[in-house]
Structure formats: C-alpha cells, structure tokens
Amino acid sequence: AQSVTQLDSQVPVFEEAPVELRCNYSSSVSVYLFWYVQYPNQGLQLLLKYLSGSTLVESINGFEAEFNKSQTSFHLRKPSVHISDTAEYFCAVRARGGGNKLTFGTGTQLKVEL
Amino acid sequence: GAGVSQSPSNKVTEKGKDVELRCDPISGHTALYWYRQSLGQGLEFLIYFQGNSAPDKSGLPSDRFSAERTGGSVSTLTIQRTQQEDSAVYLCASSLAGLSSYEQYFGPGTRLTVT
Numbered sequence: 001a002q003s004v005t006q007l008d009s010q011v012p013v014f015e016e017a018p019v020e021l022r023c024n025y026s027s028s029v030s031v032y033l034f035w036y037v038q039y040p041n042q043g044l045q046l047l048l049k050y051l052s053g054s055t056l057v058e059s060i061n062g063f064e065a066e067f068n069k070s071q072t073s074f075h076l077r078k079p080s081v082h083i084s085d086t087a088e089y090f091c092a093v094r095a096r097g098g099g100n101k102l103t104f105g106t107g108t109q110l111k112v113e114l
Numbered sequence: 115g116a117g118v119s120q121s122p123s124n125k126v127t128e129k130g131k132d133v134e135l136r137c138d139p140i141s142g143h144t145a146l147y148w149y150r151q152s153l154g155q156g157l158e159f160l161i162y163f164q165g166n167s168a169p170d171k172s173g174l175p176s177d178r179f180s181a182e183r184t185g186g187s188v189s190t191l192t193i194q195r196t197q198q199e200d201s202a203v204y205l206c207a208s209s210l211a212g213l214s215s216y217e218q219y220f221g222p223g224t225r226l227t228v229t
Binding site: 092101105 | 117118145147149154155156157158159162164170172173205207209216217218220221222223
C-alpha cells in the first residue's frame with residue numbers, strides 16, 4: 001500500500017516570490033510520482049510526473065519537482081510565482097508494475113497575493 | 115476533443131435515497147476510475163475499470179456503493195441509502211491502456227450533498 005503526506009494545507013506567498021510545496025510518500029514498492037493541479041472551478045490536471053530517468057522534472061509553466069528516493073520526497077518548486085498559479089496542488093503516487101490507481105495527498109492550497 | 119464529462123454537476127438528496135452519478139470518458143480510453151474528494155481528506159480511490167477485466171473495487175467504502183461500466187464506455191456510480199458522510203465531490207477519470215495509462219484525465223466532478 002502507498003500513502004502520501006502533504007504537510008502544508010495552505011501556503012500563502014507574494015507574487016514573484018519562490019515557493020516550495022512539500023510531498024512525502026511511503027510505499028513498499030517502487031512508485032511513479034505525480035503532481036496534479038486544480039484551478040478554481042476546474043477539474044484536476046496533470047502538472048508533471050516522474051516515471052524514470054532524471055530525478056528533476058519540469059512543467060511547461062515553470063514548476064519543477066525533484067524525486068529524492070532516500071528521503072521519499074517529491075517536493076514541487078517554482079522560483080517566481082504568478083497570481084495565476086493560485087490553485088490547489090495534489091501530490092500522487094502509483095505503484096509500478098501493477099494497478100493503475102492513484103493515491104493522493106490531502107492537497108496544498110497555494111494562494112498567491114499581490 | 116471532448117474531455118471527461120460527468121452528470122449531474124450538483125446533486126442534493128435526502129438521507130436514505132439512492133443516487134446515480136454518470137461518467138462519460140474520453141473516446142478511446144479503456145481505463146476508467148472513480149475517486150471521491152471529501153473536505154480535508156484529499157482524493158480517495160473508489161473503483162477502477164480496465165477493458166473487459168474484472169474491476170478493482172478495493173476502494174469502495176461499503177456495500178452501498180456500486181459501479182458499472184456499460185459497453186466499455188459510460189460508467190454509473192450508484193450509492194444506495196445515502197448517508198450524510200457520503201457528501202463529497204465524486205470525480206471520474208479515464209486513461210489509455212498500457213504504458214500511456216499513467217496520465218489520468220479528470221472530469222469536473224459531481225458535488226453530492228446529502229441532507
């Protein structure tokens with residue numbers, strides 16, 4: 001079984017400031033890792049994923065996440081946030097090799113202020 | 115192209131009534147998933163359909179919950195004798211099979227309120 005912990009339920013940040021959203025996971029097997037984003041009044045969208053290879057993955061809108069196996073973490077970072085980044089961010093894992101269900105964290109509400 | 119659609123978008127029902135929630139996946143997606151998003155509890159996996167295989171029902175919280183998928187496309191999630199703790203947003207997702215199955219596409223959800 002897998003579990004995902006997002007310790008920060010809310011993260012307020014000023015525009016153009018850097019941000020880090022934390023994600024830690026627990027699993028007895030190797031996993032794939034994902035960040036999904038839910039903008040206000042919209043459905044969940046895949047932001048980025050780690051499947052294999054380079055442990056640093058990037059999204060098209062400037063977010064990046066780094067898989068750290070020893071710390072079982074997959075923190076999401078952006079060096080300079082924009083108002084439009086205001087959304088809820090969910091970290092998720094999926095076991096490799098079988099079963100397609102995603103196990104999600106409880107989400108982090110990112111609020112970008114002027 | 116069309117994304118995953120769900121209906122109704124909102125449903126208010128009285129405790130004890132049965133409800134049906136519908137999901138239309140993306141055309142060509144063979145895998146379909148149901149999740150529940152409760153306040154403060156993140157997203158919880160409910161059930162997963164893949165082609166003609168037996169569904170993975172391991173996430174269904176009780177025998178009041180059931181789901182079917184007809185013709186490998188549309189799916190219906192049924193909750194019998196609804197309880198107040200069933201109030202949540204029910205999300206449907208679909209994906210391709212095989213190596214592309216890692217990316218799940220989510221619908222807008224059905225907000226269920228049990229009074």
